[in-house]
Amino acid sequence: MPTFYLNGDYVPREQALIPVEDRGFIFGDGIYEGVRAVEGRLYEWDLHAERMVRGLAGLRIKFGVAEVEELRGVCERLVRENGLEDAEAFLYLQVTRGAAPRTHYFPPASTTPTVFVSATRFVVPRAMRDNGCSAITHEDMRWSRCDWKTVNLLGSVLARESAQEVGAYEAILHRDGVVTEGAATNVLAVIDGVLRTHPLTPRILPGVTRIVVMSLVEELGIPCREIAFTLDELSRASEVFLCGSTTDVTPVVSIDGATVGSGAPGPVTTQLRTAFEARLYALASATR
Numbered sequence: 001m002p003t004f005y006l007n008g009d010y011v012p013r014e015q016a017l018i019p020v021e022d023r024g025f026i027f028g029d030g031i032y033e034g035v036r037a038v039e040g041r042l043y044e045w046d047l048h049a050e051r052m053v054r055g056l057a058g059l060r061i062k063f064g065v066a067e068v069e070e071l072r073g074v075c076e077r078l079v080r081e082n083g084l085e086d087a088e089a090f091l092y093l094q095v096t097r098g099a100a101p102r103t104h105y106f107p108p109a110s111t112t113p114t115v116f117v118s119a120t121r122f123v124v125p126r127a128m129r130d131n132g133c134s135a136i137t138h139e140d141m142r143w144s145r146c147d148w149k150t151v152n153l154l155g156s157v158l159a160r161e162s163a164q165e166v167g168a169y170e171a172i173l174h175r176d177g178v179v180t181e182g183a184a185t186n187v188l189a190v191i192d193g194v195l196r197t198h199p200l201t202p203r204i205l206p207g208v209t210r211i212v213v214m215s216l217v218e219e220l221g222i223p224c225r226e227i228a229f230t231l232d233e234l235s236r237a238s239e240v241f242l243c244g245s246t247t248d249v250t251p252v253v254s255i256d257g258a259t260v261g262s263g264a265p266g267p268v269t270t271q272l273r274t275a276f277e278a279r280l281y282a283l284a285s286a287t288r
């Protein structure tokens, strides 16, 4: 039985209950984070915490830097309590505006945020990393503040389900033919020899993995431009890959049933995947 953290307590699943009037439940009025842990060590905590603080401030939920920072210890304790110190784990953190009688406008200032954290075992899908995955393209139906990691995920849920239904891993989203990101990943593509990805605008989530990948791109001297690309350009990309906190760097070898490049992970993707994994496992041990 997993132990969860809810509003200051460490409790078994059946005691992790929230009131039906919680605004996370009613409106999706909250912010979440997903953090990787390797052998008890949180990966890039500071970047996740900063993004969470930005999102909460964006939604004007009163839960600031100090409160988010306290969740670091909560995550570490949950990893221990759930026996995950020797494994890889995924930490899910969620803060909502709290429970109050339903009104579209904000509840009384005395309403306290609901804070939930869970830690689950994460098993790296090595075959998919090695051989690549398939993806579909899908309309980006989300709102205009995708840079805030809100718990409103219907645009992503419906797109991912469409991918799942045809046996694909990811849905690559586009707005009027311009590729934004994946349903739960950032998307990069090698087009005419240059690595391209959507720039950091409110149209995409500023992925923590994307930040790490972009620093590796610079270190390795890989030609790269943060300029959005179209579906048409995507269809002639020689390489495409996804990145995210549980996706790491995963090659995409087919899109909408058409083969990408040679149909195998390409050289730029492989170079970045190797460098990324070296850093993931090394940084984790360095911060122990």
Ligand SMILES: Cc1ncc(COP(=O)(O)O)c(C=O)c1O
Binding pocket: 034, 156, 181, 182, 183, 184, 185, 186, 205, 206, 207, 208, 209, 210, 243, 244, 245, 246
């Ligand atoms: C829409 C979206 N884009 C990108 C990402 C990747 O972000 P990160 O690398 O911080 O996990 C996620 C992760 O959940 C996501 O939901």
